[in-house]
Amino acid sequence: MKLSVIAGARPNFMKIAPIMWEIARRPGVTAQLVHTGQHYDEKMSKLFFEQLQIPKPNIDLEVGSGSHAVQTAEVMKRFEPVVLEQKPDAVIVVGDVNSTIACAMTAVKLGVPVAHVEAGLRSFDRTMPEEINRLLTDAISDWLFVSEPSGIENLKKEGTDPKRVFFVGNVMIDTLVACRDRFSAAGGLDAFGVRPNEYVVLTLHRPANVDDPAVFGGLIRAIEAVQRDLPIVFPVHPRTRKIMAAQSTHLPNVKLVEPLGYLEFMNLVSNARFVMTDSGGIQEETTFLGVPCLTLRNNTERPSTVDQGTNVLVGLDPDRIIAAAQTAVRADRSAHRVPELWDGRASERIIDVLTR
Structure with a gap:
């Protein structure tokens, strides 16, 4: 299985890190890491990648800043030839940044299935750009990996096929558990x-x-x-x-x-x-x-x-x-209580579903 994993902005790094760790442990599963460059502070990006032991990105799209429309369009334009050349079996996107929806749309239009990690989260405030990105990404993704029960309920109310929804826990907590010491x-x-x-x-x-x-x-x-x-x-x-x-x-x-x-x-x-x-x-x-x-x-x-x-x-x-x-x-x-499945094993469950 050949996967493309997308990282766009700083919050994504903590989410893709445990996914990359888990893929490295699985025989027969390979991953190409694509950094869109939506957050492009070289010093901070390098520091995060070093601290979280994330492999160097295979491809850096170097998109940089811009309006929502410009940034989203630029990611799509630069990611399309990557998909055509690499031909991944699936694309994994995380969170709710512009890179998330841009890469999801590009992959789906080229016939490549998409997995959305942190699916189903809703603020119900459509003035938030992130809310629009969440809604659209969930609508077109093949696998919806949910971090908390509200995500299941939200997707159910939106008429989502339950066969696409998987309650796996929180990948950010995977990173926290692994790095806490x-x-x-x-x-x-x-x-x-x-x-x-x-x-x-x-x-x-x-x-x-x-x-x-x-x-x-x-x-x-x-x-x-x-x-x-x-x-x-x-x-x-x-x-x-x-x-x-x-x-x-x-x-x-x-x-x-x-x-x-x-x-x-x-x-x-x-x-x-x-x-x-x-x-x-x-x-x-x-x-x-x-x-x-x-x-x-x-x-x-x-x-x-x-x-x-x-x-x-x-x-x-x-x-x-x-x-x-x-x-x-x-x-x-x-x-305080720790929510269900916030146990450091969300990434393991995600890769289990994809390999099945």
Whole structure:
């Protein structure tokens, strides 16, 4: 069996890593790794690939940035000759980035079946580009690999043939389980000037939160209040840093740091008192680790992290965020549960299905 595995953006790396590990263990199964270059920071990409022991991509499409239409079209244009030349038996796409839908559409139109890892997740907010990518990718994929029960229910309501749906667990948790013993060795907390359980981790990257001055101003007000009680470590994207610089802010206890590698970041998260984020994957990782998480969004496509985990959907109202932060400081970590099949073996189940 010859597979093409697609990685496009940084969140994809943690998802394709255990899939590549599992393929390497299977006799008779080979994989070509295609990096679309949607996230093209060479230093960060190289670091992630080294830390996660992902083989060097066979092909780098070097697409780079652009509008959604430009980026999606460019991936399709550059991926098509790869499929025609390599003739894979199937293409594996993960997550919900532009590369996911672009490579899925290209493969399907050339008659190559597609497996979608993390299928069925829904925020029910079609203003999110990721939601459109999820819906379209699920509609055209042959195998739908689901990470949590809500995905099964969502696909059922959409009329999906149940024979295409497989509940396999969460590949991001596969990576976390495999790498957990290496977190502390990657870099201690001293570099950030903080001590275990005495700081907050913050991430903000969604355009809806960062680009709207009114929304971002409200979030800054909440952050300003939280940092009076606990230091905040904020791995910040250069673009977000520029937007913050244009705001009149007083955040002496917020430590702005460069984007971190996977191991360094997960060490930071695992030792935090709580996390504030608008990321999807971090909601899952904190749930597994038992670290309280405040999600700075009005919706989530990962409801199991709220129902069973440590995640609280706090929205964008500054007063509500501040109140939730005060509660998170006192949170009982023993109450959380790990969702079903988040056991480090999702990739094994995925390759089992494909080889059958």
